[in-house]
Amino acid sequence: MSQISFADAEQAGKRRKTRREVFLGEMELVVPWKALLKVIEPHYPVAGRGRRPYPLQAMLRVHLMQNWFALSDPAMEEAMYEIASLRSLSGLGLETIPDETTILNFRHLLEASDLAEDIFKQINAHLARKGLLLKRGSIVDATIIAAPSSTKNESGERDPEMHQTKKGNQSHFGMKAHIGVDADSGLVHTVTTTAANEGDVDQVGDLLHGKEDMVWADSGYRGAQSRVKRGVQWHIAGRPSDMAKMPEGRAKASARKQEHQKASIRAKVEHPFQVIKRQFGLAKVRFKGLVKNTARGTLSATSLRVQRDTTRTRH
Incomplete structure (x- = not known):
């Protein structure tokens, strides 16, 4: 030095x-x-x-x-x-x-x-040796990351690897980051990226580390059971519209309680998204194409995991 x-x-x-x-x-x-x-x-x-x-x-x-x-x-x-x-x-x-x-x-x-993925695996192995990973449950989710939709640039077109999608009544253009999170520690163990129009459930097989007994997911993952051919207990959120159709009574009260329990566990997946987007600045893509943005997203998840390790060590 x-x-x-x-x-x-x-x-x-x-x-x-x-x-x-x-x-x-x-x-x-x-x-x-x-x-x-x-x-x-x-x-x-x-x-x-x-x-x-x-x-x-x-x-x-x-x-x-x-x-x-x-x-x-x-x-x-x-x-x-x-x-x-x-x-x-x-x-x-x-x-x-x-x-x-x-x-x-x-x-x-x-x-x-493609070294960002190898770096991520090294961090995985490092945390696993410290007993912080690969528990018996995972939470899966996805978030949309915005990309410039304007065509006022040198090529006169949008990034061809980004796509349009609709969430609720709002349209979005960009990509999706899909993550698998340990249900116990909240640590990210898997990251994939796709264009924004890719279905969440299509990525579920790539988001599991293979040792789970249970998986929690929102209603966008309905049908995931048929895509993962092994014994996993799925806790997938019900659609609000289905809940609204149920008559008032004990059955509806019980269903609400179950949905509340599922949501309390799934809430752990929101913290990684918040840190990656707000602290590490990945609310919008910086580069063109999925490869460069995937590398950045993977390194952001790696940094988040190391940061969580510092928090655990400090407390």
Whole structure:
């Protein structure tokens, strides 16, 4: 690591740490850095006759911080110059900050080799060793992520991999993120993405880790039982219209109680969506096409899981 500047030394000597500094300090402790570096190292360029590449560990840290704080490539470069805590975690000094093109190329390297999924699996394995994953129940759900619907661009058309869908009485254009969440811990164990017009139930087989006894889902997953050919107890929400048709009495009161119990368990799936969209900035797509946005969504889910681990460790 290079010698820190006087400004960085003054920053480090402050009595009160900001929330960003606290967060980065926790991530430094809980992210399995060595395991992630082993995933990327075979694909990373080595020093030769050309320009010497940046240290892999520094670029990985820059890339993860870019996802944690929902920054574009130019914004990440500027943030590295402006914020000492980001430089501290990356191990880079002011004179060695990568430019936006280098940050972009590293992201493209991960996308080209589909390494976001491998990084996600490493985090899975890390948390499983700590006893935080693969319990006997899962919750599945999906959320729509908006994409630009305007055709006022260079190509004069919308992103062909995004599609229109209708939810309630409102139309949406974009993609869907589908997740499987552990019913006990609330940790995300599976992520897939599709165009927004893809049915939720069509992805259910890819959202289960295979060791569940029970699965909870909303009414959009009706018929899932026929798509997963093994013994699983399904707890799928009933349609409000079906509930409204039932006559008042004990049967309806019992059905309401059952639906309330299902909903109280399914509520755990909303927290990951909230964090991924609000904290990590994935309420709208940033890139064109599913591949790039899938990589970003997967890394956001990875960051969420590590963040949840810091919360459990702290308490």
